[in-house]
Every structure is written in C-alpha cells, then in structure tokens.
Amino acid sequence: MLDVDEDSLEELKARRATAQSPTADLDEADAAEDFELPGAETSDEELTTSVVPMLADEFRCDRCFLVHHRSQLAVQPSGQQLCRDCADPTST
16 A cells, blocks of 8 residues: 555645745736737738628538538528538548
C-alpha cells in the first residue's frame, strides 16, 4: 500500500488561500486591449466590404447559415433546407 499524507481540511484551505494569485482575476478583455501586434496600426484605416446578394441558384442552410450552391442542397422531409454537410450525421 502507498503511504498517503492526510491533511486536515483547515490545512488544505490555508494552502489554497496562500496559493491564489491576485493576477488570476484579471479580465481577459482588459488584457487584450493593451495587446498590439507589431506593425498593425489600424487606427486610420476604414474597413470596407461589399455584400453580394444571394443568387437564384444558391440557398442558405437552416443549420449552419452558410450560403451554398443548389447542388449542395440535401432534401429533408421536414422541409428544412440543409447543406449536405449538416444533413450528414457522420460529418461532425
């Protein structure tokens, strides 16, 4: 048999209290605000993107919400429009 040191509950609580660090309670969002990538100055840049409307031969999957070509449409008895990836139970 192995020799196991049994500590009292009070001793374990005291060790845990001294082992906790005040830096463990930092908010991740606050830490991320101060983090900057080198050469990534984006304060003067404006991001622009063009939105292309869905074409007649495309559909939006009711599960993953991605737009796919009609060739990826899996027929569902429930009437849902699912892509082949979402309709295939072995894909996850």
